[in-house]
Amino acid sequence: MIKLKADYVLTLNEKYEIIKDGEIIFDDKIIEVGKDLDNSLTEIYLGKNSVIMPALINTHTHLEFSSNYTHLEYGDFMNWLNSVLEHREDLFHGCKSECYKSAIKEMKKSGICAFGQISSTGNDLKYLKHSPLKIVYFNEIIGSNPAAVDMIYQDFLARIRESEEVQNEKFKIGLSIHSPYSVHPILMKKVIEIAKNKNLPIQTHFMESKAERKWLENGEGEFKIFFEKHFKNAKPLINPIEFIEQFKDTNTTFIHCVHANENELKRISEIGGYITHCPISNRLLNVGLLNLESVKNFSIPYNVATDGKSSNYSLNLFKEIRAALLMHTDLHPKYLAKDLIKSVTINAAKSLGLNNGSLEKGKDADIITFKLPNKVKNLELLPLQIILHTNKVDNLYINGKEVK
């Protein structure tokens, strides 16, 4: 058992309690959180201006693309997509053991205890199965050509089986349907059936670009040109609302949603869906900014994630939420900061189905500690000061064990 004490303890419990001069006792689970805890254990005081809070959770990454620094085109979604198709194989081959290790190291240093990984090929499995961080490994399906449906599905099933063999306490499985424009409805239905039967979380990219809406609604625009390069008489496969409906009675997180309209957000809310917001990715592909006000009005729990190095320069979640704080100029920084801290802890845990993300009795002891440069007088501003001044942590505990 370990007992830590810090000047500030952010619990991220329902009441968003912040405890001044707080303490936490844990083994692999959290045993008690509070003040002046009556216990014979010797406490470790973390020093002046120290903070204890739940470790962060990066719900959505694409680590297979971690060798990208300058290959891909930024500034326009379609140009980016074309550059992905052009460089995909090189980038995948360029990411081997050291590349995965350094991606994980970056996340670990910045206080991330768990991440959602979208696996396009399954080749990442051998590098990720012994990760020191918790993983939810989303096998991704992609393919809209009806002639290839069978082959794609068989390959997908084989990848699920391989990932199932690796499953343990720290390695969980999920499924990913790439997007409404890139996956044939037959495949979509089959994958959702598997998710329901095996009770697996799902992630899907949704309404990332204006081009996606134009294509899905009218079969027009830049996607028309894109698809006509590959198939004759290409037609959209599904309309946006019908797409959302497919995910009823599942645990699904819709990634991006920058161009989701009110009606679509309402449906996402009604089916109990989550949203992942990737502000830096959206900025670099120049697709616009998610309307967080609407997302909140529909009470959709949102989390913030980095996406992959395919559309980000970093996998550091403190940097990501700082970017969000500075981009959403319509929201008050003090309240937005509170929400953003929630978005990378408790909300992220719910989206991935993990038993962490808050400091409460019975939760996994996934905890970070770090120090602020000075004292924070007004505790209401603590989330904002944390976001402004933190890039890396001093200690990361996963299931109560320190991860160096």
Ligand code: MCF
């Ligand atoms: O989230 C970003 C942008 N939107 C869509 N896909 C991806 C993102 N980062 C990587 N991807 C992957 C996706 O998983 O790129 C491929 C898929 O395998 C795009 S489709 C050729």
Ligand code: FE
């Ligand atoms: Fe993504």
